[in-house]
Amino acid sequence: MVIATRRHRPQFVVCGDGPLAFRVSYALSTRYQGDVTVILPSADSRHGARTAALDHVRIVEAARPDDAALRRARIDDADAVALLDQDDAGNIETALLVNELKPGVRLVVRFFDDELGVGIADHLPNCDVLSASKIAAPPLVALALGEARHLEVPGIDLLVGKPHQLHGPPWFTLAALDGARGAEDTVMLPPDDDPELDRRIAVSVASPAPEPGPGPRRPNGRLWYFVRQNLNRYVWYALAVLALVIAAGTTLVSLTEPTPWTTALYRIVLETLAGADPDEGSRSVTRAVQVVVTLISVAVIPLLTAALVDAVVRARLAAATSGPGSPMSGHVVVVGLGDVGTRVLATLLERGIPVVAVNLHDDGARGIPFAREHGVPVVIGDGRRAEVLKAAQIGTARAVMAMTSDDVANIGISIAADSVDRAPGNARLRRVLRLFDEDFARRVRGLIPGSAPRSASALASPAFAASVMGPDVLDTVPFRERVLLVAEVPMHARCELEHRQAREVDIPGEVRLLAVRRPQRGFETDVFRPAATNPLQHNHHLIVIATRTGLERLRARTAGPEARVPDTQ
Incomplete structure (x- = not known):
């Protein structure tokens, strides 16, 4: 009988030159004990030099990962390939080439365009498409807002954050600090019964608090903001002169003629803004006022018109080049x-x-x-x-x-x-x-x-590295320099955990069980953690949160006997 064997260290090919490629190569060569070949344009680049200095990492220099570069990277021996360039089109071309050279090899492709990425993944076997920015954005936004964030777990509304940010009792602590000896050592997935730990991040099923509504705003706030932002000092000078002329003309006419001041104001405003209307029968003082008002308005009105037109034009461009066109707060x-x-x-x-x-x-x-x-x-x-x-x-x-x-x-x-x-x-x-x-x-x-x-790449790289090893990572939870992985791991027939109790999934410091999906019931989900004594079946899917080591151990415990092949030296 022939016994299947495998290399002591898995073989990986990584294409890319950037912080994400560096971090994924580091994780694959250290955490996952693999030999990594990285294809990049130059080993002398900033991240290329860092990558070349890693143990168990080999560099292949090529302008692009073409047929010759992939063969030099020994694509035939690769267990998985990660395409981590920021160029979506280039990643598509490379993915098709890799699938042509070694059909069915495990592929992890970085894409920004979600719809395009999903379409490509549907047409390539054993391919996962991930977005580094999409993975990193939710924890970054949660930091900015000071709020708990939702975990990307279909069918379960989970929040993760500091205990005071969760609006309900947390299930359990994800990360804590151990200050027993005056040091703040990070403890991931600590036991529930340790009173010495300073618990910093927890997970909960409670709904988030409603967003506060916008505060009261003064009437005409937008108009006043427009006026302050777009009318320069010369417009204000012109308006001041115009107002002074109208006030002075109104006063002189009302004092020299037996007419109410409202009528005088009416006449002066029309004469100022609509042009002169000679009245030879009026008094000499009135005629003099009309002449002065007309002369001044001839100079002021064009200046004011030009300034207002300029303000309107600049306001139209404000949203595109100069920021908001109205007051904002809480943004x-x-x-x-x-x-x-x-x-x-x-x-x-x-x-x-x-x-x-x-x-x-x-x-x-x-x-x-x-x-x-x-x-x-x-x-x-x-x-x-x-x-x-x-x-x-x-x-x-x-x-x-x-x-x-x-x-x-x-x-x-x-x-x-x-x-x-x-x-x-x-x-x-x-x-x-x-x-x-x-x-x-x-x-x-x-x-x-x-x-x-x-670091956005530090937030995203654990998910990419874990996805290279298997297509089950749903989300990540960062804490300081450590990252936890949320994963859905299927149980295979005759695996180690078959017919065991749910509590046996948990490993302190490594794995905690969140929920169990049962395909025979239409993928119903135990939203609350299943009872500790619930039996597990081979077709169950385990939703867990784990360290990278814990996830690898759980994958081994849920694999069928055909996948549990001993390593050979």
């Missing part, structure tokens, strides 16, 4: 409209949160047409300048999110936001910064108190 300012910024913008709009977007250039960045299509005011300018942030009305905003791809620029945006005075009655501004390096983020957190630096 979020998103700086940087690349992939992550665009997805953050979409997430905020889905939540019904008012947004103002800021981008350095009107250069066709992905998020600018999206923002304008959805009526989001866009400020074109450098977000590190206080006047640009003032144009975005950051003084009355609830949060600013620095989402550019430049770490230094994001720090500068946070510092500039601090320099803008807060409007009276507004709470402290929340600041979320996108940073690549987690160690750097911790230092920035100490440098800028109250800021929340996060």
